[in-house]
Amino acid sequence: MLIIFIVITVILLLLTRGLSLKEKLAVFAQGAGEKDLLLMVWIFMLAGAFAASAKGMGAVEATVNLTLTFLPANYALAGLFFSACIVSLCMGTGIGTIIALMPIASLLAERTEISLPIMAAAVIGGAFFGDNLSFISDTTIVATQSQGCKLSDKFRFNIRMVLPMAIIVGIIYVFLGRGATPAVEEIDQVLWWKTIPYLVVLVCAAAGMNVLIVLLVANVLIGLVGLLDGSFAFMEWINCMIDGINGMGELILISMLAGGIFALIKHNGWMDALIRFIQRHTHSQRGAELSICGIVATANIITANNTVAILSVGAIAKRIADHYGIDPRRSASLLDTTSCTVQGLLPYGAHVLLTVGITGLTAFEIIPYLFYPMLIGVAVLVTILIPDKWTRRKKGSSAPVSVGK
DSSP states (O other), rough: OHHHHHHHHHHHHHOSSSSSSHHHHHHHHHHHOOHHHHHHHHHHHHHHHHHHHHHHHHHHHHHHHHHHHHHHGHHHHHHHHHHHHHOOOOHOOHHHHOOOHHHHHHHHHHHHHHHHHHHHHHHHHHHHHHOOOOOOOHHHHHHHHHHHHHHHHHHHHHHHHHHHHHHHHHHHHHHHHHOOSSSSSSOOOOOOOGHHHHHHHHHHTHHHHHHHHHHHHHHHHHHHHHTTTTTTTHHHHHHHHHHHHTTTTTHHHHHHHHHHHHHHHHHHHHHHHHHHHHHHHHHHHHHHHHHHHHHHHHHHHHSOOOOOOHHHHHHHHHHHHTTOOOOHHHHHHHHHHHHHHHHHHHHHSSSHHHHHHOOOOOHHHHGGOOOHHHHHHHHHHHHHSSSSSOOOOOOOOOOOOOOOO
């Protein structure tokens, strides 16, 4: 994957005209060093340190043992998905949910003999449930602000579209988890104090604490608990964190390359040209809704970040929605849900990359089982092609709208 991004970067540098090589690299570097990307780099590093040190201290195994004490193995897969839905709804971040639950999913897969790619996909799917619906999700906030509607109104509009999909996915996971049994005859004794760091992570996240602060607190707690109960020595803890950070190196490079690539594409005007092309072929309300989905999906594919994608095209989507009489709650829902679908299925998106870093899987082992992102994408298309009364479309003009500046 890293080689592919390097090749794309070189090609784009060669195709960029009118600038010296130094100026081209400056444009690329500005995109690669964009503040949101640098924040993601910090998250990747702290998440890697937390995952590795939690495993070394025994926190993951203790949490899995605690889970299997209360949850039968054949419901572990569905239970993990719905747990991720609840956690992400409280946290408002899919990344935070993956950081908290993916290490547990890895060991739970081993202990229940359920396929690890399916377990990983269940966590990612649940993570996007809250990413799409939570009142404190950045994608939800950006989508509602750009379209001029209330968070609560968008939530009611959106949940009617995605909740049935979550229920369907839960049923699928119940079916796939049938017959799963613990790989050991008896569940090991639960060392409850080792679960404290995970419980604190969930409580802090549910309270709305910044994900970086949560990760810092979690890393410190892992160290304190591990040192106090003799799970590892001080230098062993440090080495665990270093190994975890090193394991995120490729993901960090890919994220920064993606930012630089988007900067070059934007500089060359290719993104604007594509948006204008989409809008020139919009002639109806249904076409307008498809256009909103198309432009945010395109932006998401290029930026590999659903929040940045919505920010990039939110104003254009608002112009289209106003001109064609689309309810702001509907356009906000389309922006948010479409971006979550694309982000969830991107092999180089932050959520999948983080999962790859934690589990050691490849993106293409996980993607076939990402039923939730797939089904909410289907739900979007169904509600566009077969509109229901609850979409509450306004009666508007059907004349094409220009992009403008």
